[in-house]
Amino acid sequence: MLDEARRGEPPRMGGVVEVICGPMFSGKTEELIRRLRRAQIARQKVVVLKPFLDDRYADDHIVSHNSQRVPSVRVESSEDVRLLGMNADVVGIDEVQFLDAGIVEVVEELADSGRRVIVAGLDLDYRGIPFEPMPQLLARAEYITKALAICVVCGHPASRSQRVTGEGERIVVGSTDHYEARCRSCFRAPIEEETHAKDANVVAEEMAGIAEGGRRQQDA
Numbered sequence: 001m002l003d004e005a006r007r008g009e010p011p012r013m014g015g016v017v018e019v020i021c022g023p024m025f026s027g028k029t030e031e032l033i034r035r036l037r038r039a040q041i042a043r044q045k046v047v048v049l050k051p052f053l054d055d056r057y058a059d060d061h062i063v064s065h066n067s068q069r070v071p072s073v074r075v076e077s078s079e080d081v082r083l084l085g086m087n088a089d090v091v092g093i094d095e096v097q098f099l100d101a102g103i104v105e106v107v108e109e110l111a112d113s114g115r116r117v118i119v120a121g122l123d124l125d126y127r128g129i130p131f132e133p134m135p136q137l138l139a140r141a142e143y144i145t146k147a148l149a150i151c152v153v154c155g156h157p158a159s160r161s162q163r164v165t166g167e168g169e170r171i172v173v174g175s176t177d178h179y180e181a182r183c184r185s186c187f188r189a190p191i192e193e194e195t196h197a198k199d200a201n202v203v204a205e206e207m208a209g210i211a212e213g214g215r216r217q218q219d220a
């Protein structure tokens with residue numbers, strides 16, 4: 001469907017998709033900010049977007065764990081990305097894994113229309129399972145950067161986000177407090193039942209810090 005729809009107009013020159021992926025704390029946001037700032041210095045028209053779900057630190061900025069920040073616009077859906085992206089030369093999206101599956105088509109369209117699209121997101125969820133729609137974006141991208149953090153257990157390069165919240169505990173906003181970077185050998189996947197039975201949307205909500213009872217539990 002997606003690829004058929006694209007057979008109409010020939011893509012414009014210069015469009016490109018860049019994906020920055022990796023676990024939490026690997027510097028994805030830092031790297032996204034670095035690229036977007038350089039585009040701004042070059043006086044390109046830059047729009048910076050993040051899904052509504054990502055509540056960490058600030059309402060209207062993308063913010064890295066080392067407190068770098070760039071003003072951003074919140075989006076609720078891939079349709080918002082399409083509308084806002086059309087007005088820019090460079091479109092940056094942080095936490096792209098929290099957007100709906102339609103983002104794949106939107107990113108392709110924006111790049112086909114000559115834009116530079118830079119997206120950052122988790123490639124794996126806390127179970128160590130690929131986080132849709134990242135695999136789709138990675139396969140279509142021209143450039144891929146896989147960032148690694150430092151394993152908090154052994155100090156080796158970390159590719160996994162370990163959930164460290166106690167079992168049954170409610171996940172709250174500011175959810176990065178409940179995760180730590182781990183390498184392949186120090187990572188412990190949750191019990192089998194939870195790993196495979198859980199709905200992918202529930203996992204996404206948990207990682208975005210939304211508890212069953214609603215959002216902003218921490219501030220309440």
Ligand code: ADP
Pocket residue numbers: 022023024025026027028029030031063064065066147148149150151152181
């Ligand atoms: P991401 O967007 O991938 O979650 P950020 O760009 O927000 O990452 O933050 C990266 C920063 O996180 C690093 O520069 C460092 O200051 C901090 N940090 C905290 N814990 C770790 C860790 N275990 N490994 C690497 N960096 C860490």
Ligand code: ZN
Pocket residue numbers: 151152153154155156182183184185186187
């Ligand atoms: Zn380790």
